[in-house]
Structures are given as structure tokens and as C-alpha cells.
Amino acid sequence: MDEKTIMESIGKLEKEELLKIIGLMAEVSGSAKRALVNYCRVNVKAKDGQSLDEQLLQHWKKAQPTVEMFNTCGGGSKSDEDDILEELGIMKDLLGKGEISWKVRKEILDELLEEVASDNSGLTDVLVELAVKMCVTGEEKIYLADFLADYGNSFYKNFASELYTENSKEDRKAEPAVSGPVSSSDYMELVNKYKKQRNQELALKTAMEGLEKAEGRLFEIYGYLFTHFAMQKDERALNDLYRKASRREQDKDFITELMYGYFKEQGNYGKKKKMLYDLLACADSKKLVKWYHVCQKEFYPEDFAAEEGNVLKSIRDRNPAAYYEICIEKGNTSEVIKYLSGRRQFTKGNADAGHRISKQLAPIHPREIVDVYWKEAYFYAEIGGQEECRYAVSVLREINEIMEKNSWTEEWNERYNDFIRDSISNPVMISELARF
Numbered sequence: 001m002d003e004k005t006i007m008e009s010i011g012k013l014e015k016e017e018l019l020k021i022i023g024l025m026a027e028v029s030g031s032a033k034r035a036l037v038n039y040c041r042v043n044v045k046a047k048d049g050q051s052l053d054e055q056l057l058q059h060w061k062k063a064q065p066t067v068e069m070f071n072t073c074g075g076g077s078k079s080d081e082d083d084i085l086e087e088l089g090i091m092k093d094l095l096g097k098g099e100i101s102w103k104v105r106k107e108i109l110d111e112l113l114e115e116v117a118s119d120n121s122g123l124t125d126v127l128v129e130l131a132v133k134m135c136v137t138g139e140e141k142i143y144l145a146d147f148l149a150d151y152g153n154s155f156y157k158n159f160a161s162e163l164y165t166e167n168s169k170e171d172r173k174a175e176p177a178v179s180g181p182v183s184s185s186d187y188m189e190l191v192n193k194y195k196k197q198r199n200q201e202l203a204l205k206t207a208m209e210g211l212e213k214a215e216g217r218l219f220e221i222y223g224y225l226f227t228h229f230a231m232q233k234d235e236r237a238l239n240d241l242y243r244k245a246s247r248r249e250q251d252k253d254f255i256t257e258l259m260y261g262y263f264k265e266q267g268n269y270g271k272k273k274k275m276l277y278d279l280l281a282c283a284d285s286k287k288l289v290k291w292y293h294v295c296q297k298e299f300y301p302e303d304f305a306a307e308e309g310n311v312l313k314s315i316r317d318r319n320p321a322a323y324y325e326i327c328i329e330k331g332n333t334s335e336v337i338k339y340l341s342g343r344r345q346f347t348k349g350n351a352d353a354g355h356r357i358s359k360q361l362a363p364i365h366p367r368e369i370v371d372v373y374w375k376e377a378y379f380y381a382e383i384g385g386q387e388e389c390r391y392a393v394s395v396l397r398e399i400n401e402i403m404e405k406n407s408w409t410e411e412w413n414e415r416y417n418d419f420i421r422d423s424i425s426n427p428v429m430i431s432e433l434a435r436f
Helices: 003-011 015-028 030-048 052-073 078-095 102-118 124-134 138-151 154-166 184-196 200-213 219-231 235-246 249-266 269-282 285-298 301-318 320-329 333-341 366-383 386-405 409-423 427-433
Strands: none
Touching (some): 015 427, 052 078, 052 320, 078 124, 124 138, 138 154, 200 219, 219 235, 235 249, 269 285, 301 320, 333 366, 366 409, 386 427
């Protein structure tokens, strides 16, 4: 059949038939597959380039689960860190290419700043650097400064002051003086002023007033009052302060950790232990692995042996990912495998987001993890949207890597070809597979 006849025949085919032919050609011919891959790379990339908003969001979604894992575990592997830095670098480049809507930037910024607030990933400086680049207008930079002033570490609280000054809000803390202090920072500015004047009584009175009237988080005021009462060993005042803070959920973790440190220093085992239990209930859920280890260290051995079940239940109820991390540490991999094998865990917000758990098990349980990943790839391919299909292909890459390491090449080829055949009716999936 000559080329003209072939083209005429192709022109009569429906879209579904064309897709089947393309898929089959790619499956049976290496050169056809390479041609298809090259074509899709050029054309799909051009399509993606039409929306910087979508690209920025896409790269953040790739980086965020691993950043969250780093915050949970206090860091991670060098290869995972390199992957994060690559995605964040691409985001920085995209921000310099053109205008991206504040709606999208703010959506990403809010999630990014949650990771900054945890400050346990080892990536805080890189994340704040990206956050600064994401804020363009003075108003946006003030938005960032407000967050850092409330939730940043000591260095970034100072950086927030610089942002206020640079963006014509240097009088931010002075503005409320017309009608009286409003925020915790406002009250603490007055407290520090009275301390410099050596008027300790008025400083204490102002801090106590701020405890009742200030808006937002009160960690600065709690920190000042706690230090004052602890130095005086006024345990009654400390307990009263703790009761007041406990009524404000957003401050309970801060004051509880301070109380734990105080009772530990005083050698009061019973109250120290109670504060640790309270921390399991109120601390940042991303730090529960840390608090498990503190309990393990600080409880009497016989107490920990008797109460570890309750400690683990508290952690599992609040953060399943942290619980399964501990299971892996303890060698209880069967429970983790059972969870991973359940279809429910593929939904958003699952404990294995970013494969933070399954990646740890892949070297020791490659067969089980490969089977889980195949289920996951099919799960997202069946949904069929572009984002889901793109994610399915990323899972296939991980499967391929594990199977190659274990010399399961023939099995990989068979199952991958089955996957292609099962996906032939979905043009989005075929397009993404062409980029694999």
C-alpha cells in the first residue's frame, strides 16, 4: 500500500481507532515509540508552557510531600534533598518568566509557610528564600512578614521587621499606640520598654494585661511570664499560666513544652511525665516521632514498657504517618505493609504521601512494595485526568527502578506492556506514557 493510500485510510479513522494504532505501534516498535516520545515532548511542553500558574503548582506538588516528610523526620536522604532543591529551583525560574496570579502563589505560599513554621526539615532557609521571591507587591510582602513575625524562628522574626521597614510598614508596631496595644508583639514592646526603665512591676502588669487582651498567638507573652515565674520558682503561678494557655489551643503546645522542661529540670518525674502525655495530644503532629523518642528516654523503663501502647495509639490517632515511621523503626513492617496494600491509602492526604514510608521499605520488601505501586499506578490511571495520569507515570518510574535493581526485567516488560494495553482507550494516559 503506497503512502497516499495509507494517509487516505488514516483520515477515515475515528479518534479512538487512531489512538489504538499509535499505542500498538509504540508497543511493537522501538523506533516508533522514540518518534512518539519526541513528538509529545515538544508539543506537550508547549502546551504546558501556556500556563505558568499550572506549572508552578505542579512542581510544588512534587516537592511538598517530601518537604513534609523532612519536617516529620527532621531531615532525609541526600537524593531526596536534591529532588526537592531541583523542584524549588524550577519554581524560582518560573517565577522569573512572567506574571503568575496571586491566587496560585498564595495557595502555594500558605502550604510552604506551614513547612517553615515546623522548622524541622533543614530546608527552612531555602523555603523562605522561595517565599520571598513569590511575593511581588508590598502588600504581599507584608503578608509574608506577618506570618514570619508570628510563626518564624528568632532569625526570621527579625527578618520580618526588615520586611516591614522595606515595605513602608515600619510603624506597624507603633500604629496601635493611638488606641492602645493590640497584638502580643505590641504588648511585648511595652514590656521591654518598661524593663529598660527598670520598672519590673509595670512590665509584669503589662504582660498580664496582654495575656487577657492581646489578639493572635501569645507565645511572646507566655515566654516572658513563664521565665519570670520559673526564675522565682513560683509553681502556683506557672500552673495558673498553664491553665490559661490550655484554653487557647493555638498556644497550648508552646506552653506545654516549656512546662515539660521546667519539671524535668526540677526532677519532678510525675509532672514531667504528664506534660509529655499532654504534648502527644497537642504538639505539632509532624513532631510526634521526636516526642515518642523523648518519652522513650524520659519514662522509667518499666513505665514505658507498660504504657508504650497508649503512647503509640495517641500518635496513630493524630498522625498515621508518624506512627508507621515508628513501626518501621521497631521492625514491625508487617503492619505497615498491610496498610500500604489497602486501596484506601492511595487517596489524598494518606500517610504514604510522597512515598515517605514505602521508600524506606522498598530495599527490604521490594516485592510487596512493587505490588503496592502497581495498584497505585492503576488506581490513578483509572481516574484518567491529566494530573492523575502524570502521577501514575511517576509511580511507574519508581516501579521500574526497583525492578531493575532486582533484575526483574522480563517481568517489568510484561507488566508494563499490559499497562499500556489497559490504558489504550485513554488519550491522556497514552500521552503521558509517551513521555516515560
